[in-house]
Amino acid sequence: MKVTVVRSGGFAGIRRRGEADSASDPMLARLVGRVDLGSVPPPGRIPDQFVYDIDIDGRRTTVGEAQLNGPLRELVHHVLGHAE
Incomplete structure (x- = not known):
């Protein structure tokens, strides 16, 4: 399973991208x-x-920072930890 997260927006508009694959990341x-x-x-x-x-x-799906909570927040932070 492959998960990709792209964070955009914010005051500076800097984009950040992360990918993770369960083949090499059992926690995913x-x-x-x-x-x-x-x-x-x-x-x-x-x-x-x-x-x-x-x-x-x-x-x-697309979600705003204000709606990012619980397990979804954990997933996003985990994947962005693999940011390119």
């Missing part, structure tokens, strides 16, 4: 198993907030 599958992409609310309209584009094996 456990984190993904706790995430329900169907329950992710759309990003709110908050000036200068970070926005996260998340792709889990082709299933995609």
Whole structure:
């Protein structure tokens, strides 16, 4: 399973990208198993907030920093820890 996270926005507009693959990262599958992409609310309209584009094996969602919490936050931080 492959997970990609792209963070954009923020005051400076600097983009950051991270990828992780469960073949080389056993913790990734456990984190993904706790995430329900169907329950992710759309990003709110908050000036200068970070926005996260998340792709889990082709299933995609976009979430604003204000809505990023719980298992989804853990997953995003884990994947961005593998940032290129």
